[in-house]
Amino acid sequence: MQKRIIILNQKGGVGKTTTSVNLSASLALLGKKVLLIDIDPQGNSTSSFGIDKRKVNPNIYDVLLEREKIENTILPTGIENLFLAPSNISLAGARIELVNLSNREKRLKDAISGLLSYDYIFIDPPPSLGILTLNGLLASFSIIIPIMISYYALEGLVELLEMIKRVKKSFNPSFSIEGVLITMFNSRTRLSYEIFEEVKKHFKDKLYKTIIPNNIRLAEAPSYGKPAILYDKASKGALSYFELAKEIIEQNI
Ligand code: ATP
Ligand code: MG
Numbered sequence: 001m002q003k004r005i006i007i008l009n010q011k012g013g014v015g016k017t018t019t020s021v022n023l024s025a026s027l028a029l030l031g032k033k034v035l036l037i038d039i040d041p042q043g044n045s046t047s048s049f050g051i052d053k054r055k056v057n058p059n060i061y062d063v064l065l066e067r068e069k070i071e072n073t074i075l076p077t078g079i080e081n082l083f084l085a086p087s088n089i090s091l092a093g094a095r096i097e098l099v100n101l102s103n104r105e106k107r108l109k110d111a112i113s114g115l116l117s118y119d120y121i122f123i124d125p126p127p128s129l130g131i132l133t134l135n136g137l138l139a140s141f142s143i144i145i146p147i148m149i150s151y152y153a154l155e156g157l158v159e160l161l162e163m164i165k166r167v168k169k170s171f172n173p174s175f176s177i178e179g180v181l182i183t184m185f186n187s188r189t190r191l192s193y194e195i196f197e198e199v200k201k202h203f204k205d206k207l208y209k210t211i212i213p214n215n216i217r218l219a220e221a222p223s224y225g226k227p228a229i230l231y232d233k234a235s236k237g238a239l240s241y242f243e244l245a246k247e248i249i250e251q252n253i
Pocket of ligand 2: 016017018040044124125126
C-alpha cells in the first residue's frame with residue numbers, strides 16, 4: 001500500500017525540508033521508490049538536490065493551476081529510485097490565484113491520484129497553514145510532525161492538532177499521525193531532555209525511537225546539492241535519517 005506523507009509543522013525552520021530530503025534519500029537507498037513533492041515557494045527541497053530552482057519549468061505551480069500534469073514536472077535526483085516534483089518562487093503567486101478557483105484545496109490530491117508506482121510520496125510544505133499546506137494535507141494519508149527541540153518546541157502544536165482534526169472530520173476520516181520526530185537534539189543540554197520528556201508525554205507511542213541530533217553535516221549538505229547520506233554517509237546526521245527510514249519500513253510491515 002502506497003504511503004502519502006506530509007512532513008508538517010507550521011513553525012519555520014524545524015527541519016521539515018531536511019527530513020523530507022534525507023528520509024526520502026534513505027528510503028530510496030533501501031530500495032523503495034520515492035517521490036518528494038516540494039510545495040514550498042522557497043524551493044529548499046528542490047535546491048537540496050543541486051537543482052537550479054530558477055530553471056524548474058514546469059513545476060508544482062503549473063500543476064496547481066492545472067496547466068500541466070505532475071508527471072511532466074518530475075525530475076531525477078541523482079539517486080536511483082528517488083524523484084522530485086520541484087517548486088520555486090512562482091508558487092508564491094498560486095496562493096492568491098487559487099483563491100477564486102474551484103476545488104482549490106484538492107488540486108494536489110487530484111494531480112497525484114494516478115501516481116501509483118511509488119512506494120512513498122512525501123510532501124514538503126511551507127511554514128504556514130495556508131492554501132498550499134492545505135493542498136498538501138488533503139493529498140496525504142498521514143503526517144510526520146518534526147519537532148525541533150527548543151524552548152518554543154511545543155508552541156503552535158495545538159493549532160496543528162486542531163487542523164489535523166478538521167482534515168479528518170471534513171475530508172479524510174482515516175488521516176492519521178504517522179509519527180512525531182525529534183529534530184536538532186542537543187545531547188549536551190538539560191533543556192533538550194526536558195522538552196523530550198514533554199513531547200513523549202504528549203505523543204506517547206507516536207514518537208519515533210530514532211532521534212535526529214543537531215549535526216552540522218545535515219546543515220552543510222544542501223549547499224553541496226546532496227542529501228547528507230551522499231555528502232557524508234558516516235555522519236551522525238546521515239545515519240540518524242537512515243535509522244529513521246528503517247524504523248518506518250519496519251512499522252509498515
Ligand atoms: P522552513 O519552515 O523555512 O521550510 P524547515 O522546517 O524546512 O524550514 P529546515 O530547512 O530543514 O527547516 O532546517 C532549518 C535549518 O536548520 C536549515 O539551515 C537546516 O540546514 C538546519 N538543520 C535542519 N536539521 C538540522 C540538524 N538536525 N542539525 C543541524 N542543522 C539542521
Ligand atoms: Mg522547508
